[in-house]
Amino acid sequence: MSENDDTRRGSSAGRCVVLAGSTGTIGRAVSDCLAADGYDVVRLVRQGSKGSGSLPGREVVVDLADREALEAAFKAARPNAVISCIASRSGEPKDAWAVDHDANVNLLRASEGSGVDHFVLLSAICVQKPKLAFQHAKLAFEAKLVASPIDHTIVRPTAFFKSLSGQIGNVRRGKPFMVFGNGELTRCKPISDRDCARYIVDCLNSPERRGQVLPIGGPGPAITMHEQGALLFDLLGKEPRYRSVPVGMFSVAAAIFGLAERWSDWAAEKAEYARIGRYYATESMLVWDEKAAEYSAEATPECGSDTLRDHYAQLLSLTP
Numbered sequence: 546m547s548e549n550d551d552t553r554r555g556s557s558a559g560r561c562v563v564l565a566g567s568t569g570t571i572g573r574a575v576s577d578c579l580a581a582d583g584y585d586v587v588r589l590v591r592q593g594s595k596g597s598g599s600l601p602g603r604e605v606v607v608d609l610a611d612r613e614a615l616e617a618a619f620k621a622a623r624p625n626a627v628i629s630c631i632a633s634r635s636g637e638p639k640d641a642w643a644v645d646h647d648a649n650v651n652l653l654r655a656s657e658g659s660g661v662d663h664f665v666l667l668s669a670i671c672v673q674k675p676k677l678a679f680q681h682a683k684l685a686f687e688a689k690l691v692a693s694p695i696d697h698t699i700v701r702p703t704a705f706f707k708s709l710s711g712q713i714g715n716v717r718r719g720k721p722f723m724v725f726g727n728g729e730l731t732r733c734k735p736i737s738d739r740d741c742a743r744y745i746v747d748c749l750n751s752p753e754r755r756g757q758v759l760p761i762g763g764p765g766p767a768i769t770m771h772e773q774g775a776l777l778f779d780l781l782g783k784e785p786r787y788r789s790v791p792v793g794m795f796s797v798a799a800a801i802f803g804l805a806e807r808w809s810d811w812a813a814e815k816a817e818y819a820r821i822g823r824y825y826a827t828e829s830m831l832v833w834d835e836k837a838a839e840y841s842a843e844a845t846p847e848c849g850s851d852t853l854r855d856h857y858a859q860l861l862s863l864t865p
């Protein structure tokens with residue numbers, strides 16, 4: 546055990562953390578980190594949530610929309626801190642407001658009534674340039690959290706490894722790597738689940754991070770889609786092959802579905818998905834430099850040590 550581990554275990558002694566979203570990608574890694582550090586972890590999960598049985602800590606099944614039930618859960622747990630990793634799984638506007646905003650507000654109100662002194666929120670770097678419903682919902686909650694008497698830390702990571710791993714199977718089967726435009730339109734500093742979770746859990750123990758909104762990336766450097774493909778082809782020992790997807794197709798789809806979105810939830814959902822596609826095809830997941838009016842890799846802090854290359858190599862070794 547390292548000196549860091551000892552220090553972490555020392556400061557977690559007797560402290561209870563309520564974790565919401567423990568069944569998600571980052572929430573799972575946060576559960577593991579909290580348990581490794583010795584926190585008393587109470588995980589709030591919704592009815593029917595899958596795969597939570599193997600996670601460490603005590604599990605409480607509760608509907609985050611039910612304020613009374615939530616308050617009762619907090620009174621029973623008497624937590625010192627809260628970490629929220631919840632997020633709408635679809636990004637569809639109604640669900641985004643119900644989860645990224647309303648459910649988080651309910652968590653905050655329950656925290657305010659039960660002696661919690663620190664609320665750590667997993668947000669996203671993309672809220673700095675909000676154009677999508679889920680980004681507006683997250684920002685609206687961030688504002689309420691900042692206004693709350695409880696200390697806050699808002700963590701806004703860049704892209705997770707999972708978001709850059711969807712093409713591994715196709716490339717392995719000999720298909721080209723799909724890029725938007727020329728593959729150089731966007732850049733990000735991808736971060737692993739483990740590094741992101743470690744950063745989040747260390748916030749509990751870092752007084753200098755209280756009251757802060759913290760964009761974070763992985764160890765860097767910032768990479769383009771084209772470079773993501775190059776990594777994969779290199780690991781597979783294959784000649785790189787790319788296929789360009791025009792970004793305009795998202796704008797066309799958003800415009801067509803947008804015509805009917807006022808009258809049809811189905812069309813509104815499709816229009817939003819097209820906007821989400823266009824956003825990620827054209828906006829970098831790096832800190833936006835307002836003065837220079839451009840994304841800045843230099844201004845995007847790096848943390849952790851896991852690399853996308855190692856992640857790809859591991860996935861390739863697992864899939865035949």
Ligand SMILES: NC(=O)c1ccc[n+]([C@@H]2O[C@H](COP(=O)([O-])OP(=O)(O)OC[C@H]3O[C@@H](n4cnc5c(N)ncnc54)[C@H](OP(=O)(O)O)[C@@H]3O)[C@@H](O)[C@H]2O)c1
Pocket residue numbers: 565566567568569570571572590591593594595609630631632633634644648667668669670701702703704705706708
């Ligand atoms: N993907 C990226 O590259 C990226 C990059 C930066 C930041 N982010 C942000 O990071 C956050 C977490 O991402 P993630 O990938 O870990 O999320 P995820 O895997 O989709 O997990 C979402 C979590 O929220 C819970 N949840 C959703 N709806 C709920 C509801 N109605 N009631 C209670 N719980 C609910 C889910 O529970 P169930 O298991 O029961 O569904 C799950 O635990 C998001 O805010 C996302 O915007 C993502």
